[in-house]
Amino acid sequence: MRILIAEDDAIYRRLLEATLSGWGYETLPCPDGDRALEELTKPDAPPIAILDWMMPGLDGLEVCHRVRAGAASSIPPYLIILTANNKHQDIVAGLDAGADDYMVKPFNVDELRARVQCGVRVVDLQKTLADRIHELEDAMSRVKRLQGLLPICAYCKRIRDDRNYWSQVEKYIGEHTDVQFSHSICPECASMVDHEIDSYAQDKHH
Numbered sequence: 001m002r003i004l005i006a007e008d009d010a011i012y013r014r015l016l017e018a019t020l021s022g023w024g025y026e027t028l029p030c031p032d033g034d035r036a037l038e039e040l041t042k043p044d045a046p047p048i049a050i051l052d053w054m055m056p057g058l059d060g061l062e063v064c065h066r067v068r069a070g071a072a073s074s075i076p077p078y079l080i081i082l083t084a085n086n087k088h089q090d091i092v093a094g095l096d097a098g099a100d101d102y103m104v105k106p107f108n109v110d111e112l113r114a115r116v117q118c119g120v121r122v123v124d125l126q127k128t129l130a131d132r133i134h135e136l137e138d139a140m141s142r143v144k145r146l147q148g149l150l151p152i153c154a155y156c157k158r159i160r161d162d163r164n165y166w167s168q169v170e171k172y173i174g175e176h177t178d179v180q181f182s183h184s185i186c187p188e189c190a191s192m193v194d195h196e197i198d199s200y201a202q203d204k205h206h
């Protein structure tokens with residue numbers, strides 16, 4: 001899984017890169033908020049991002065605002081704000097801006113691992129949900145439903161359509177659903193046909 005790191009401090013950025021790479025993550029370092037926003041609004045944006053609050057150009061909060069307003073990906077990225085501010089109002093401001101989580105500098109390695117793992121779980125759940133929704137939408141787009149009352153002849157079993165034409169049941173259903181028919185003869189009808197053949201043969205014999 002790729003993780004974007006937006007941090008203008010080169011030492012912190014490299015420390016985050018080394019730590020995350022050591023855990024098996026692919027990192028995408030960005031030196032400022034403008035580059036981070038550019039990457040996060042691409043269709044193939046990294047699913048997780050660690051954003052420094054104070055950066056040249058756009059700060060971390062503004063990046064959060066803009067990503068939430070116009071993310072190109074169907075699965076929104078999981079955003080973690082990283083800052084030296086640890087006041088209650090700053091945490092609230094970060095979350096209100098659209099961040100999913102918040103970490104204070106200097107970060108604790110174990111805490112970073114736990115918060116990133118939490119982000120991975122959320123992203124995986126969102127992906128699973130998105131896949132299920134896509135499968136459902138795809139299935140619904142291929143299914144046509146018959147609704148309402150169908151006028152059907154009590155004798156020949158033909159169905160009257162909207163144009164007042166009478167059609168065989170299988171033809172009507174085939175035009176209005178994705179059902180396909182394979183014709184066969186049920187045992188009861190087969191017995192009846194055999195009986196009629198025998199009767200015909202006997203009549204012809206006499």
